[in-house]
Amino acid sequence: MSDIFHKALTEDAARINVSHKTWKQVKQSRGRKRKKANWKRRLLAYGAYAAILLIMAIGISGFVSPVMAKVLQKVPIIGELYSFTNIPKLNQYASEANPSVTDKGITVSVPKAYYDGNQVILIYAIQVPEGYEPIDVSQINLTVAKILLNGKPLPIDGATGKDYLVLPNTYRGDIVWYLSSDQVSRSGMLTIPIYQVGTIKGNWTLSVSVSSEAIDNAIETFHPKDASKTHDGITITVNKVNKGPVYTTISMQVRQPLQMNNRLPIYMPLNGMEFTVYTSSHKPPIYEGFTAINPPKEVGNEVVWDDLILRCLTPPDDVKSIIVEPVLAVMYEEGVTEGSCPNIPQLAITVPIN
Incomplete structure (x- = not known):
């Protein structure tokens, strides 16, 4: 019985088309595959290492310039912090002008702003200097901010949002303003007045261009x-x-x-x-x-x-x-x-x- 199985397996093996290679060629091929796999692993390691170095640089300096903030957002590990992760489709229709204002050593920026005529949704970032003493609640209370569109107050029905520490000396915040009327301009310059970060008073008023045109056209x-x-x-x-x-x-x-x-x-x-x-x-x-x-x-x-x-x-x-x-x-x-x-x-x- 074993001879029958041996013969059948031998015939099947003979039908398999295998290119002729010497042992030296086989070893070289395995070496190339290992090098390719090692290179892929190195790329991942380099990316993670670069992200770690950036985070360390932030921690040491205690400050991130607006230019550096934009660079950081292009690093996948860090850029994810400045994206709408719960509702990814918001990213497609959000403004990414990323304006920033620095006062008293603190930089506030808006990486993304979504506006559809019914609500305003922002992601904001705060970079604080070394030694900054945080407060227990949000560093910026935007729920009471009187935001304007084209210089006119938007009719606010309610707001919800907060910020939290995501990197050394860096906070990420989310805020949603619900509008009580949709009879508002569909595009223009959104102004967000900010006069206090934590216990520090200053002026971090931001302006960002928003538009609901792409959303309106898709309805x-x-x-x-x-x-x-x-x-x-x-x-x-x-x-x-x-x-x-x-x-x-x-x-x-x-x-x-x-x-x-x-x-x-x-x-x-x-x-x-x-x-x-x-x-x-x-x-x-x-x-x-x-x-x-x-x-x-x-x-x-x-x-x-x-x-x-x-x-x-x-x-x-x-x-x-x-x-x-x-x-x-x-x-x-x-x-x-x-x-x-x-x-x-x-x-x-x-x-x-x-």
Whole structure:
């Protein structure tokens, strides 16, 4: 039996086309492969070593010039610090002018700025000198800054952001300003006044050119048909969807009776209805909460909210629809604890977006 296997294996081996090489050629080939692999490893090591040297240089000098800051951003390991990593598509539509201002030995710069007429999102960097004494919270509090576009104050509905130490004497910060109105200029010079870093007062006011033109040109608008649901006296209707390259805006109307079956009315938005937006496959939500809401009005025996606006992340192109599902934050039913937050699938609306 072993002879049969030996013969079969010998025949198979004979059919394999192998170029003729001497042992010397084989050794030379292996040597070239080792050298190539070693060279690739050296390149990676050199890149990491260069990054380490740059970081050490920052630590020793305690200062990074605007020119050096731009150089650092081209190093992949460091440049990643100045990118929108949570929402990578923001990088494609962000301004990269990277203005910087130095005062009192501190340099503040804006590596990236995103603006779409509904919100402003910045990445900012702070380089401080050796001996700088940080404060426990953000070194710059931009949530209270009165930003301007073309010299006019932008209508701010709210802001969130903070900064944190990423390299020796270097802070990276993120800030989002939500605009209360989209009736603003679509492009121009954004001015960010900064008069204090930590406990040090000075003037680091920055100006950066922004534009929503590329985003506006990429928006697709849908007016979905029959995108309405009614349950327990509440009617939700999706009137319009603006699908942008990064964010999608959903415009809705909500109607409900002034008095619901002897229960207290459901007040919005603080203790009433919020919303969750899913993709059609019910993967993790791409939106939770609410973004903008106009004051309600009474129409007959109903209270009506017109143009309730939700903004969610635009799903991938292969997603054909999204599901908008309300969440009842406070219910007034016997046996239901106040403060529970059940979803209301009876009012979930499937909205086509492709």
